Amino acid sequence: ALEAAEKAGVPSDRIVIGGFSQGGVVALLAGLSYPRKLGGIASISGWATYRDDLASKTNPANAAVPCIFCSGTGDPVVEFALSKKSGEVLESALGESVSVMQVKRSEHGPHPSEMQAVQAFMIKCLG
Numbered sequence: 001a002l003e004a005a006e007k008a009g010v011p012s013d014r015i016v017i018g019g020f021s022q023g024g025v026v027a028l029l030a031g032l033s034y035p036r037k038l039g040g041i042a043s044i045s046g047w048a049t050y051r052d053d054l055a056s057k058t059n060p061a062n063a064a065v066p067c068i069f070c071s072g073t074g075d076p077v078v079e080f081a082l083s084k085k086s087g088e089v090l091e092s093a094l095g096e097s098v099s100v101m102q103v104k105r106s107e108h109g110p111h112p113s114e115m116q117a118v119q120a121f122m123i124k125c126l127g
Contacts, residue, residue, distance in 0.1 A: 002034055016122050018042030020110060021078065024069075025049060028090075031065060032058040040066040040125035042118050044110050045078050048086035055093040067098040068121040070114040074106035 005015050016039045019027040024046020031041035032054070041062075046069070050057045069090050071083030080102075087100035099121065103111045 002030065002038075006036075012036040013039050014126060016040040016042060016125050018044070018118065019046065020044045021046060021108065028067075028069075029057075031067075032062050032093075035059050035061055037061045038065050040068070040121065042068045042070075042121060044070045044114050044118065045072060045075055045083075045108060046086070047078055047082050048089045051085060051089045054089050058093060064094065064097045066121070066125050067094055068101065068118060069098060070101040070103065070110075070117065072103050072105040072107070072111065074104070075108050076106070077108035 002015060002017065006012055017027045017031045018041065024043030027041055028043050028046060028048055031038055048054055067090060069087050071078065071080065071087065073080050075083065090098045091100060101114065101117055103114055105111045
């Protein structure tokens with residue numbers, strides 16, 4: 001999808017990739033490993049794979065990509081401990097370019113405050 005958007009004329013730095021749950025995992029992996037600078041990455045209720053060596057899986061083009069990572073404290077599908085560790089790994093790998101948001105919710109679904117935060121994030125990324 002990223003390459004298709006570029007072929008359609010969208011510059012890579014104007015693309016924000018995102019997803020929910022497993023889609024958030026895919027967005028993180030695809031975005032961080034993409035060979036051209038992206039506009040941003042958004043993950044809601046996802047987690048970071050390769051937690052032990054995420055930095056080595058990150059393409060230098062996206063080593064400082066803006067990223068928002070949202071998780072729920074009581075999510076019954078993605079345990080909060082995994083989300084918390086993933087957020088810490090992302091902060092370690094991306095530094096100040098990542099925003100970690102933890103929302104008090106007990107369901108596996110996006111909270112309105114997360115959707116508002118992602119909207120604001122996209123506006124900031126794309127100007």
